[in-house]
Amino acid sequence: MASKWFVIKRLLLLIPVLIGISTVVFAILHLGGNDPAAVMAGQGASQEQIETIRSELGFDDPIWVQYTRFLSDVSQFDFGESYVLKPGQPVWGSILADKLPVTIELAIYGQLFGVMLGVPLGVLSAIKQNSLTDHITRIGALAGISVPIFWSGPLLIILFANILGVLPASSRIDTQYFIEGPWAFFGHELPLTGLMTIDTLLLGNIDAFVSAVEHLLLPAAVMGIYSMALISRMMRSSMLEVVRQDYIRTARAKGQGQKITMLKHGLKNAFIPVITVIGIQFGTMLGGAVLTETVFGISGLGVILVNAIQAGDYPVVQAAVLVFAMLFTLVNLTVDITYSYLDPRIQQ
């Protein structure tokens, strides 16, 4: 029962957090000194036209009226209409809804890359402390943390796409494939998920699936390098600490083999701090999405955010930042909950 209350409590705590974020986003855009009515009216508009738009959209209302309206709209997932990128069209339905799965897919595969390589490397490093393997792993981790995406991305592209020619450098899938829904499930027509690797399978197009995976490898690696480095370091130090605990010595003393001791008793306990890192990293990864998407020509939330900032399309900027923030908080929530399962003491 306790865990249920814990989850509910954490969910309720989300509300003030989200209100806080919305307020900051609203404030930044409104204090920025930009005149949204002028942006919307476009070039060559007369002062009269600008005034009309201003009063039509309520930009001349007092700021607190605008603020309450904004909050109530956002709480219903209504982010308003785009000014520039898709004038007059809803920001969520026409612009962001499509992009969200793109970025989520990228982040998931990036994280997968980080975890699948980071955890074993960390464990290896800990078990063989101060050996050559350990040193190489640690130096590698240091490099991974230090290398920025805008450098590692183009470098991998040059190596794998331009020189070796084995992997594609950009997009989500070969140009020839048009992945379109709906897909049939026992006679029901269901919409696609927007995740390319899932959708191609749902549609049963194996060639397209292979193409989608090929296209994900480089960006996922670029996004995952940092996370891999951090996870392996964390895994190593956590493992080293656990190894010194009494229960490990007890396990050894009663004659249990090295492998079982490490994997059964060591790994599970060492995982607790690593889970936190994985969660936080997932959030950071969303930030990395802006760079990765740009470098690899993938049009997800990150690219849209940058385009919207450049074009002065404030409702889109507002909405994209909010969506990023919501994702971040949701991931953190998930981490907290996972954590509480691994270590029930957290709930108290």
Added chain:
Amino acid sequence: MDVDGNHSRRSFLKATGGTIAAVSLAGCSGSTDESGGTDGGSSGEASGTINYARGAATKSLDLHKIDDGESVKVTNQIYDKLVQFVPGKNEIEAGLATEWETEGKTITLTLREDVTFHNGEDLTASDFVATYKRFTDPEYEYYIGEEDATSYAGNTFGEVESVEATDETTVTITTKKKFAPMLRNLAVFAAGVMSEKEIETGEQFDSTAVGTGPFTLDAWQNEGEKIRLKANPDYWGETPKSEFVIFLAVGENSTRVSKLTSEDIHIIDGIDAEGADRIDKADGVELVQKTGLVTGYMAMNLEKREEFRNTKVRQALNYAVDTKAIVDSIFRGFASQSSQAVPPAVPGHNEDLDPYPYDQQQATSLLEEAGFGDGFDFTLTTFTNPRPYIPSPSQAAQKVRTDLKEVGINVTIEKKSWNDFLNYTIAGKHDACFLGWNADNGDPDNFLRPLLHPGIESPDGQDWASFSAEGYNVYNASGWANQEFMQKVEEAQTIIDDDDARMKLYNEANQISHDEAPWVFLDHADELRGVKDAVSGFKIAPVGGPFLDLVSVE
């Protein structure tokens, strides 16, 4: 080129022989190009796919809602105009109309009879009338709405009094006054013909499209980022060479180049100088280059700065800025120097004018004569993102500052993002600014009228107007209002039966603006495309293109 242009226009106005006359036009203008005749009707088998990558998604396919190149590139494949540009040239040929006759304020056009829309309906004159009304007539039930209609409603049809279907195959257009650019306006993308039946369903045409063009819309994905077109087997002209065209949006310039050089993309546009170098060096791809119908300039604001009201000062700045260095080094040779607003490939371009030479001494003595021997200060406002007419604005602004420093003028550079920049300069807040223009209809009027005519009368004896005056044409970024120039441009607009006389007026207008120098004339930039060697039949079309129906891929 202007001679060719004159020639062809004259041929046209006389052409009552219809199709054959139109087809022979390419020959007339001294070209050996075979693509002029698109109405051969011979049908080859369409096969293969052209993958075309560009910088951004198509916003909409609705001709009446779009004003961006990324949308127009696609609609040009789907919709036809009554008359159209000859592929790769700034000349007009028969489109959906085979003949036309201009008499005073009316143009009478005769439509082809064998044309069907992608929905199977036959093309009739009432389709054009419905299209026109949807774009411009608030009384019409299916009017697009004032908010959605782009400025092309005014640009294209602003001078039109009425459009009528005289019979099934005859369209009569009456203008408010004699208006020479009207025929060319009909070749602009925004004058594409939609199906009346489709219009009157009241549906949206953002992601659907029913035209008469060489390709039909086959798939529309991710809000216009990826679009597939299919060859239209019933096309009235020659069947497209390729069965499919895929348009893909690839935002990052360098990534787009990589997709051309090492992936499955056949043609790309939006190439910066760095990309051009890469394409030039890469194997299996070619950099195609052609002078565009574009003009880049630095406008000096006569209203804001008293110094600029002195012609000698303006001339001095033209002598003091080394535009050759800007064109050769900063734009890396992908542009040529400019002497006037009208680019070389547009009729009315005055060939006797040379760009101002780089001459510091001349500049200094002009400044002394004007009483500014000690120089002065001003702020140059520029955008930062590359535009087709000024590919590297920040570096060009630096060069202007360095050059003017040599003659004692101190320039402060003020950078703004594109939208802020437009709002700022349209309000006339700038001392001087970079700007440029792309041709819409390839007519000289389309350069001189919007860019250098104030749209209002200037006070007596004053050659500048105020940006805040009622009816001021805000695209005239220098505030320049020269009576003689204005008269010539206004008169030329009404000459419909004597092209030589009309072009003579434009030549003179160009001479005046060159001498009076309300701008520092910078450049006419090249259009660049990257094309795979496997592609054949592609040519750069500065207006009306790309003509992908002529393109095939091995």
